[in-house]
Amino acid sequence: MNVIEAKDLTKHYSGKVKALDKFSIEVEKGKVFSLLGPNGAGKTTFIKLMLSIVKPTSGAATILGSNINDPLSRKKIGYLSENHVFPDYLNAEQILFYYGMMANVAKSDIKKRIPVLLSKVKLSDKKNIKIKKFSKGMLQRLGTAQALINDPEIIFLDEPTDGIDPIGRIEIREILNELRNEGKTIFINSHLLSEVERISDEIAILKDGKLIKRGKLENFINDTGSYRIKLVGSKNDLIEEYARSKNIEVNFEKGYYKLGSNDLTQLNKLIDELRSNEIMISEISPIKETLEDYFIKIIGEN
Amino acid sequence: MLGVYRLTLKETITKKIFLTFFVLSTIFIILIIFALNVKVGGVDSKILLDFFGQNINGDREGNLFDPKEILGYVQTGIAIAVFFISIFFSLFATAGIFPNFLKKGSVDLILSKPISREKIFLERFFGAITIVGINIFYTVILSWIVLSIKFEIWNYKFLFAGLIIFMFFCTLFSLLSLVSMLTRSTVISLLIVYFVIFILSPILAGVQRFTIIEGTIYQSVVKIVYLVLPKISETVVLIKDVVMSDNYSIAPILSSFIIGIIAVLASIGIFKRMDF
Numbered sequence: 001m002n003v004i005e006a007k008d009l010t011k012h013y014s015g016k017v018k019a020l021d022k023f024s025i026e027v028e029k030g031k032v033f034s035l036l037g038p039n040g041a042g043k044t045t046f047i048k049l050m051l052s053i054v055k056p057t058s059g060a061a062t063i064l065g066s067n068i069n070d071p072l073s074r075k076k077i078g079y080l081s082e083n084h085v086f087p088d089y090l091n092a093e094q095i096l097f098y099y100g101m102m103a104n105v106a107k108s109d110i111k112k113r114i115p116v117l118l119s120k121v122k123l124s125d126k127k128n129i130k131i132k133k134f135s136k137g138m139l140q141r142l143g144t145a146q147a148l149i150n151d152p153e154i155i156f157l158d159e160p161t162d163g164i165d166p167i168g169r170i171e172i173r174e175i176l177n178e179l180r181n182e183g184k185t186i187f188i189n190s191h192l193l194s195e196v197e198r199i200s201d202e203i204a205i206l207k208d209g210k211l212i213k214r215g216k217l218e219n220f221i222n223d224t225g226s227y228r229i230k231l232v233g234s235k236n237d238l239i240e241e242y243a244r245s246k247n248i249e250v251n252f253e254k255g256y257y258k259l260g261s262n263d264l265t266q267l268n269k270l271i272d273e274l275r276s277n278e279i280m281i282s283e284i285s286p287i288k289e290t291l292e293d294y295f296i297k298i299i300g301e302n
Numbered sequence: 303m304l305g306v307y308r309l310t311l312k313e314t315i316t317k318k319i320f321l322t323f324f325v326l327s328t329i330f331i332i333l334i335i336f337a338l339n340v341k342v343g344g345v346d347s348k349i350l351l352d353f354f355g356q357n358i359n360g361d362r363e364g365n366l367f368d369p370k371e372i373l374g375y376v377q378t379g380i381a382i383a384v385f386f387i388s389i390f391f392s393l394f395a396t397a398g399i400f401p402n403f404l405k406k407g408s409v410d411l412i413l414s415k416p417i418s419r420e421k422i423f424l425e426r427f428f429g430a431i432t433i434v435g436i437n438i439f440y441t442v443i444l445s446w447i448v449l450s451i452k453f454e455i456w457n458y459k460f461l462f463a464g465l466i467i468f469m470f471f472c473t474l475f476s477l478l479s480l481v482s483m484l485t486r487s488t489v490i491s492l493l494i495v496y497f498v499i500f501i502l503s504p505i506l507a508g509v510q511r512f513t514i515i516e517g518t519i520y521q522s523v524v525k526i527v528y529l530v531l532p533k534i535s536e537t538v539v540l541i542k543d544v545v546m547s548d549n550y551s552i553a554p555i556l557s558s559f560i561i562g563i564i565a566v567l568a569s570i571g572i573f574k575r576m577d578f
């Protein structure tokens with residue numbers, strides 16, 4: 001079942017900024033979907049269109065089967081906006097209370113969820129502090145808790161790990177994994193490709209408002225068909241000679257030999273050869289293309 | 303449930319200006335309670351006033367006061383004071399209600415909730431006027447009760463004057479909201495509305511009365527602009543008439559109020575089309 005569907009969604013801001021151009025996408029229930037793209041690609045615009053924060057120039061979309069023009073389409077939505085601003089005269093607990101009320105959550109449910117969410121984002125001991133005293137990371141955690149106050153089916157996160165330290169990032173990743181295990185759908189906008197690589201099921205890449213690539217994560221982080229080997233000591237001519245004799249492409253880069261082969265028999269023979277010459281091997285591993293490599297390549301091509 | 307309304311109440315209460323107004327009203331009422339003594343009696347049930355220990359028994363020619371008339375003056379004074387304070391300070395205190403709300407980053411989160419924009423606007427709007435209404439009616443009703451007991455005259459029309467003040471504030475706040483929607487700036491909105499009510503509207507009222515500008519086109523332009531603006535000078539006269547006499551016309555406040563409703567509808571229309 002598709003919980004998010006957009007068809008030819010287009011947004012031209014006043015003036016001539018084409019922020020999004022005939023963007024179509026479907027997201028299945030229970031998936032973690034990441035929208036990537038350089039600054040100004042239109043990622044935030046897409047989420048804002050889905051939540052009726054900006055109005056489409058043309059095209060249509062549904063969330064959980066309801067048209068995005070219907071406010072009730074947002075009933076089971078959680079949203080963490082980029083650079084969100086909460087009223088600074090409230091404390092963390094009050095923020096969750098008022099934003100829960102705005103999301104039409106019953107008062108008794110809000111009261112029950114507040115302590116659970118605060119402990120989930122590790123703010124329990126800060127719940128009575130006015131948020132004007134919060135650090136950026138604390139605000140981001142509070143924003144995440146706020147996005148979950150109505151127990152949403154779909155969570156839209158615009159740069160969720162922005163401003164969060166490495167440990168905090170792991171914690172957020174854990175929260176997202178928990179949510180995924182509960183069957184929630186998660187839609188993320190991000191620049192942090194290494195983060196995205198760890199949690200996404202599917203990915204779409206946007207540039208200048210146009211969809212240039214989408215697919216399952218595996219399709220973006222293929223094996224390259226190469227291996228790399230590190231030897232103890234510096235360069236060793238033996239390995240180059242051997243590789244050439246077997247017609248394997250070989251390069252030496254940053255202390256590693258890169259071998260253009262993934263034929264395990266051949267590679268093991270090479271190891272035998274090296275070992276019989278008493279050459280110490282400290283590392284051997286397949287070279288995978290990272291999402292970052294792919295991203296840079298495809299953005300460059302387009 | 304009414305989350306935006308509740309949040310708006312919370313926000314306005316946090317601002318010290320309303321609390322200050324509340325405390326000042328209370329001090330004022332306590333002052334009347336203790337400082338004003340009214341003895342009805344003497345010839346023809348005329349009145350003896352004692353204010354801060356000063357006996358005021360009559361005018362210079364020795365005529366005693368008519369209690370009804372004196373009460374009318376006192377109540378008119380209070381009503382007009384509340385009127386100007388509520389216009390000036392309450393507008394000042396509520397001017398940020400929409401511009402601050404419409405800031406990117408904070409409005410996004412609220413728009414993402416399952417509420418329509420009409421409802422968000424109205425909850426915000428009513429949140430702001432609720433606090434001002436409480437302030438106005440608190441002062442009006444309490445001073446009415448105290449004065450009525452002292453004078454032994456229950457002038458219900460004073461309460462009606464309170465309602466007119468509140469309606470006039472609502473009208474101005476509607477205009478302020480409309481200008482805020484267009485400019486998204488607290489300062490500019492406030493300046494425009496102050497200019498309209500304290501300068502343009504009184505000038506046009508004068509021009510109207512004395513028909514300074516002759517010539518049909520000017521006259522009709524002035525007339526239309528005048529009709530569209532809230533009528534501050536007429537409303538002040540109306541408040542005095544309501545309190546003091548039985549002879550008054552509520553046309554100025556009604557026409558202002560209708561303009562207010564139109565401004566609210568226009569603001570909603572604009573808000574519904576806005577991108578953030």
Ligand SMILES: Nc1ncnc2c1ncn2[C@@H]1O[C@H](COP(=O)(O)OP(=O)(O)OP(=O)(O)O)[C@@H](O)[C@H]1O
Binds near residue numbers: 043045082
């Ligand atoms: N309110 C607005 N008015 C006019 N133009 C806008 C507005 N919001 C965004 N834009 C423009 O639309 C384009 C897409 O912006 P958007 O914020 O969607 O990009 P993004 O992919 O989220 O970028 P980032 O990674 O920097 O967050 C940009 O060119 C931006 O300048």
Ligand SMILES: [Mg+2]
Binds near residue numbers: 044082
């Ligand atoms: Mg963005």
